[in-house]
Amino acid sequence: MNFNHLRVFYESARELNFSRAAERLSISQPAVSIQIKQLEAMLQVKLFNKIGNKVFLSGAGKLLLEYAQRIFELENEAEKAINEVKEIKKGALHIGTTKTYAHYLMPNYISHFHALYPGVSIHLSEGSSLEMIQSLFNMQNELAIVASTEYPKPLQATAFGEEEVLLVASPDHILAKKNSITMKELARFPLVMREEGSATRKAVIDMFKKMRLSPAILYEASNLEFIKELLERGEGASFIVRSAVEKELSQGILKEIAISDVSITMRTNIVYVNEDSLSRIARAFIDMLLIWQDE
Amino acid sequence: MNFNHLRVFYESARELNFSRAAERLSISQPAVSIQIKQLEAMLQVKLFNKIGNKVFLSGAGKLLLEYAQRIFELENEAEKAINEVKEIKKGALHIGTTKTYAHYLMPNYISHFHALYPGVSIHLSEGSSLEMIQSLFNMQNELAIVASTEYPKPLQATAFGEEEVLLVASPDHILAKKNSITMKELARFPLVMREEGSATRKAVIDMFKKMRLSPAILYEASNLEFIKELLERGEGASFIVRSAVEKELSQGILKEIAISDVSITMRTNIVYVNEDSLSRIARAFIDMLLIWQDE
DNA sequence: ATTATTCCATAACTTTTATTTATAGACAAG
DNA sequence: CTTGTCTATAAATAAAAGTTATGGAATAAT
Secondary structure (H helix, E strand, O other): OOHHHHHHHHHHHHHOOHHHHHHHHOOOHHHHHHHHHHHHHHHOOOOEEEEOOEEEEOHHHHHHHHHHHHHHHHHHHHHHHHHHHHOOOOEEEEEEEOHHHHHHHHHHHHHHHHHHOOOEEEEEEEOOHHHHHHHHHOOOOOEEEEOOOOOOOOOEEEEEEEEEEEEEEOOOOHHHHOOEEOHHHHOOOEEEEEOOOOHHHHHHHHHHHHOOOOOEEEEEEOOHHHHHHHHHOOOOEEEEEHHHHHHHHHHOOOEEOEEOOOOEEEEEEEEEOOHHHOOHHHHHHHHHHHHHOOO | OOHHHHHHHHHHHHHOOHHHHHHHHOOOHHHHHHHHHHHHHHHOOOOEEEEOOEEEEOHHHHHHHHHHHHHHHHHHHHHHHHHHHHOOOOEEEEEEEOHHHHHHHHHHHHHHHHHHOOOEEEEEEEOOHHHHHHHHHOOOOOEEEEOOOOOOOOOEEEEEEEEEEEEEEOOOOHHHHOOEEOHHHHOOOOEEEEOOOOHHHHHHHHHHHHOOOOOOEEEEEOOHHHHHHHHHOOOOEEEEEHHHHHHHHHHOOOEEOEEOOOOEEEEEEEEEOOHHHOOHHHHHHHHHHHHHOOO
16 A cells, blocks of 8 residues: 555545645645545545535545554654654663673763663663673674773774772771882782783783782682672782772771872773764763763 | 655564565665665664664664554555455445335345345435435435435436335225226225325325326325234225235235236335445445346 | 675666646535 | 536646666675
8 A cells, every 4th residue: 555645545534625635735636636546546446435526435435544543643653752762761772881880880870861861771781891892793782881992893982981990908908007009019919809801900910010010919809799808808908990999998998008109090981883873872871971970 | 754764664674684675675775775764864863773784773763663563564454454345345335215115125135135245234224215315415325225216416226126016905895805996996995095205105196197087095194004004904905015015915914906907016216326436335235136126 | 815795875867656737627605 | 607615637847766887895605
């Protein structure tokens, strides 16, 4: 069926007057006559009966009108729904992050975003940086928030905010007694380290390398909670991004040990396939991140 | 929204491959690309994301696909429904008749028609010949089955079958003793007559007039059942169409009195506004009447 | 790794479809 | 019986959809 014909039929059937239907459609009356004649020819059914000057719907016409009504209702609904997506009143955003970000960084951002766009549901998935990058390619996620700084070729990334990586330990730990410490001194103290592949670990090791040092490793663990548990018991010191230990610092459970000669930071990157193909929601999320990083 | 665009989008979204969508639509691939580009421009939303060689639906695209699905389902349903009307598998026929026909003539025809087209519902309305003719103009009825022989100008009519108008009386009535009677003799016997406006009355009176006679009237009544009641009690004789007294004749409650010099008949007419605007159902009904009249 | 193949985008051109203007004819109402 | 209101038709025009040809990017195959 030709929906152009159907739309002309629909208005004509509602008005039962071709001239007025033409006005509503902003076309000329002969256009209406022709379109309806064509539709009747296509369907091989008379849709209107004309008696004298008046137009009536035939049985088939009445039937078709019901369907036309439902079809154009759906059309309106669809346009409304699309507009809501455009205005970010509705929709979904799939973000992939690493564990640390998911736990300590994202909650704030997400609740802030939710306040701005209450109709949008955010789906957060966790995994390694590599997995999250992969998830961009198969469209499972639209954004990946990771710390690594190099990505496969077609990907694009935006840096937002800088995370301090703090040296922390129990207030009872020997290091906590010192006012500050140099990297060289630190190299003598065994550290608790994140697992291989962790961005934090990479940042720390890189910094040691840069100073032509190498750290002593007490334990290696992938679970951040577990590491904090160890530290609280006085078992060594570790580098952790500030946002992940903010609570423990303010509670006095852990203490920051100032490093006098360097400061380790990590850039957070929001990665996506292509700037141009970002949804409005994703764009809004990125915008929010960029504005919020300064606060 | 442009439904041409939507149809192209629909196939593309199902295939997630523009070239295959083009095949399904029997158009070239560039046509698909262009149509989708236009739709995206109209809606101001990206519907597809392209990553390398692969095509994915965007959030808005997924949303639109759902609506498109429902719209094209409705389209199919509509076409199916229209076809059922075309094949007279479904539909309604509104017929207007006079009381006598409705009671004695139509039941047979209608049950026969129903056997042929079980999906069609027949709506029978009763009224005077004039009212039924009126009902054609305001489209309340599509067909009128009446006996009158002249109609307002745009109407068309088909005669079908001929109804004998019989002189009947109780077997105990004086006239019933005679083997036959002439009109001239009959003019002396007071008759029970149908009301003014009745087609039967008109046929009888016309016949008397033609013979330069005028009948004696005993009673006048509009209700045929009432007239038969009177006759059965021996109160006079009356002219009644055969089909309306067939039962009483076979039961011997009433008796036909042969008229030797004339026979009164009434043509039944099926009247409609215009041959060309008749629905297939109405046409089928007329066809059935014309075939059935010979049996 | 180089080649072949798949797939979408773009441009210029053609065909098809929709629409317009002009006009006529049928009714209906004053 | 004339005037205004409708729809139908024809010829011409405008708009939309579609085509062919071609390029480039990405994947798959040799």
